[in-house]
Amino acid sequence: MINSESKNIKVKATNLTKRFEMLETTSNKMKTLFGLNRNKGQEFWALRNVSFEVHDGETIGIIGLNGSGKSTISTLISESMTPTTGTLEVNGEVSIIALGTGLIPNLTGRENIHVVGLMMGMTKKEIADKLDDIISFSELGPFIDQPLKTYSSGMRAKLSFSIAAYQDPDILIIDEVLSVGDGTFGQKSADKMFEFREQGKTILLISHDMVAIEKWCDKVLWLHYGEVKAYGPTKEVLPQYINFVQWFIHLKPEEQDEYKHRVRDEQLTYTVEQLREEIVDEHGEATSRTIRTKIDEQLNSIKNNKLSIFSKGLLIVLATICILGALYYTSSAQSPKALADPVYFFRHQAFSTNTSFSEMIDSELAVKTEKTRENASETTTTEQPNISEKAATSETTETPPKSTSDVTITSTYIVQEGDTLEGIAIAEGITLEALQASNPNVSGNTIYTGEVLKIPKSQTTDKTTTANTTTTEGQ
The missing domain is CATH 1.20.890 (cAMP-dependent Protein Kinase, Chain A)
Structure with missing residues (x-):
């Protein structure tokens, strides 16, 4: 057994709580962020007045029914979340292993080693140096280069544990990972855990496997719906938990549901006043006064922790x-x-289309239309009989001339500082009336620097096509 008195404290939680505000919609969450949400959501206290200490080289088992706050406490220790009240002292680098945490399904196992390693703070050189050892320890063999989405839960657990094991953390949190591995890998993981502990490292093992807890853990922290039910040596706490589980599973289904509903209501109706009373009972009136003051400061900080x-x-x-x-x-x-x-x-x-963008689109459409017409013309020509063969029997064919038409071509002009509408019309060689007609949005003669004007220009294009007459020889 580890002598805790001679060891340094690695993790120390004092009167720790974690409260979640259960908001139903995204809009309510955004309103809360801006401090505009008047409808306060239902509060849920995932942890209530939790206190414990963990020392160097200790392996602590964290047990409890589902929903008791085991993963919440591990998330707080890894500093992925902050507590609502209380203090949490963590001395050392923390690595958490949870099934699938940080793993990307579409990447291969090898690629995930690089990604997760970087997320854990390892350098590229460290990952490269440890890559072969990680792959060997994971026992994945050729599957290391297959996408993670093809892995079983056991294979993912092996990969997660292998990456974290070679990160060499001070505090290793294992959350329900070893229970999905096979017996051989489980023994390998156990050996690695003992190796960590002999190096003075701390291990927190979250599991429902009581055999593993009994075999590997020095102490057990029993969390029961957010509260510490018991904390002490494994041989003392584990039997208490096993007796409770046996009592619970022998209840009728409706009695089990009633029990869960009752303890869950305690988490929903828990208040700060209850927390203060518990602290007074635990520390006495004199000592608790300082703690209660600090709790009030933390709650005020959270209340004001909205956008300024x-x-x-x-x-x-x-x-x-x-x-x-x-x-x-x-x-x-x-x-x-x-x-x-x-x-x-x-x-x-603001709501008028960008002229250059519109012209670009129109130009592309015109090119596509012209190509379509050319393709159709070529097809028609191919399908027509040879003209020389028809010349002996056909009459004169005339193509009707196309009439001459006026084509209006519009360019653009960006108004410069000092320009006037009349001056622009003179410079472009058009009448003021024509310029105003092409720009109906212009109010009177008022124009603004940067404004784009459409400039009309008249160009007469003679599209008359001379009739082609084919005359039969010998007439």
Whole structure:
């Protein structure tokens, strides 16, 4: 048995609690973040006044029924979450092994070793140096280069344990992983755990396997629906838990449901006042006064742990900039100066299509249409009989001439500083009326720097095609 008095403390929890606010919708969560949610969600106390100590080289078994807070306490120790109240002292680097944690299904086992290793703080060189050892320890063989989604739960457990084992942490948390492995690998894992412990490292084993708990653990922490039911040497606590489990499984199903419902209600209705009373009973009035003051400070910190007024204002400004940027990018404005007059921008430009973008789309459509016509013309020509063969018997064929038409070609002009509508019309050689007709959005003669104007130009194109006459020889 480990002598705890001569060992340094690795993990120390004092009056630890973890409260979750169960909000039903995403909108309520966002309102809570901004401090706008008046409807407070149901509170659930996953941990209630939990205290314990873990020393160097100890292996602690954490047991309890499902939903008792075992994974919550491991998450707090790994610093993935923060406690609601109380203090949690962790001395050393923590590595947590849970089934599938950090593993990516679409990556191979080898690729997952690199990814998870980096997530755990290992360098690329460390991963490269330990890669062969990790693969060998995992016993996956050729499957190491297969996608993780093809692995069984036991194979995933082997991979997770192997990666964490070679990270060489100070505190190793094993959450329900060894129970899914085979006997051979389980013994290998046990040997590795004992090797860790002999090096002065601390192990927290979360499991429902009482044989493993009895074999490997020095102490047992029994959590019962968020509370510490017992904590002490394995030979003292484990029999108590086994007796409780035997009592529970012999209850009728409706009695089991009633019991679970009752203890779950205690977690839902737990209050800070109850916590204060428990601390007074535990430490006495004098000592508990300091603890209660600290609890009040922590609760006030959580209450005020919403976005500050400055943060809210900053988010609003950033959102406004993003919206304006998106509108400007898709609008008809060609210069940021157009934003100087927001009223005109929103009225005439914000929701108008970007001219260059529209012209690019129209150009591509025109090219595709022309190609389609050319292909259709080639097909028609191929299907027609040879003209020289028909010349002996056919009459004169004439192609009707195409009439001359006026084609209106429109270009664009970006208004520069100092420009006037009349000046632009003169410079482009068109009338003021024609320019206004092509730009109905222009109010009177008012134009703005950066505004895009459509410039009409008249070009007469003679599309008359001379009739081709084919005359039969000898007429």
